[in-house]
Amino acid sequence: MTNQLDSFFGAMADPTRRAVIEQLASGPASVSELHAPHQMALPTFMRHLRVLEDTGIVRSIKKGRVRTCHIEAAPLIEAQGWLAWQREIWESRLERLDALAKSIENFDD
Amino acid sequence: MTNQLDSFFGAMADPTRRAVIEQLASGPASVSELHAPHQMALPTFMRHLRVLEDTGIVRSIKKGRVRTCHIEAAPLIEAQGWLAWQREIWESRLERLDALAKSIENFDD
DNA sequence: AATATAGTTAGCTGCATTGCTAACTAAATA
DNA sequence: TATTTAGTTAGCAATGCAGCTAACTATATT
Numbered sequence: 001m002t003n004q005l006d007s008f009f010g011a012m013a014d015p016t017r018r019a020v021i022e023q024l025a026s027g028p029a030s031v032s033e034l035h036a037p038h039q040m041a042l043p044t045f046m047r048h049l050r051v052l053e054d055t056g057i058v059r060s061i062k063k064g065r066v067r068t069c070h071i072e073a074a075p076l077i078e079a080q081g082w083l084a085w086q087r088e089i090w091e092s093r094l095e096r097l098d099a100l101a102k103s104i105e106n107f108d109d
Numbered sequence: 110m111t112n113q114l115d116s117f118f119g120a121m122a123d124p125t126r127r128a129v130i131e132q133l134a135s136g137p138a139s140v141s142e143l144h145a146p147h148q149m150a151l152p153t154f155m156r157h158l159r160v161l162e163d164t165g166i167v168r169s170i171k172k173g174r175v176r177t178c179h180i181e182a183a184p185l186i187e188a189q190g191w192l193a194w195q196r197e198i199w200e201s202r203l204e205r206l207d208a209l210a211k212s213i214e215n216f217d218d
Numbered sequence: 219a220a221t222a223t224a225g226t227t228a229g230c231t232g233c234a235t236t237g238c239t240a241a242c243t244a245a246a247t248a
Numbered sequence: 249t250a251t252t253t254a255g256t257t258a259g260c261a262a263t264g265c266a267g268c269t270a271a272c273t274a275t276a277t278t
Contacts (some may be wrong), residue, residue, distance in 0.1 A: 013119035025198040080192040089134040
């Protein structure tokens, strides 16, 4: 019952992790480059990175002593799809309500 | 620095809460109706509802002894927008890379 | 060979979250 | 008026999460 969405939304709940996504959206980066903008200690930051990797949002390859990270599209697209789906349902419902309201208005004629 | 997105994604990280959203997408419901599909004790469930309300995803009105909940579009739309924005950035980057790859291919001519 | 750099592992702390039960209020129904 | 129903409040226990430091490995650089 526990969806992929669980870990995805959990991962995105943290501003540090969202910032990492934003940075990676414009291209791959090393751990140090990703860490630079953030105040926190490196091990703490690494934990955030690992959450993103465990969720499949980020992948990385280590070459020499540098680990390069890049974004993985699928989970973000899936989450976006879920939100779009929800939205579709409630918007179509609102349209029906709207149509109902209009049909009631017509009683005035 | 703590965005609206923080609490939104945090709220959506829980499957119970996502189920509530799914249920509410097809129309308003009372607390009992929302609680019915879930095993957990009512006070526990109420806490989930409150998280959703605090985040602004759900609103509710109490009439008599019944509290009726309904969905609030704005936060979901905002989150969807954030995801779409990220996607746009990395997709345009991938397109540029693709164009670059093609221009390199042309050296064969 | 010595040093600096990049990342990693282990382990501690404090706070938030998620579950529970018990006991309560307020409104509807019999 | 007594009882049932709907929701709420208070408080406890277990767990998870986010932060830290200290100490370590492996790769470049001088």
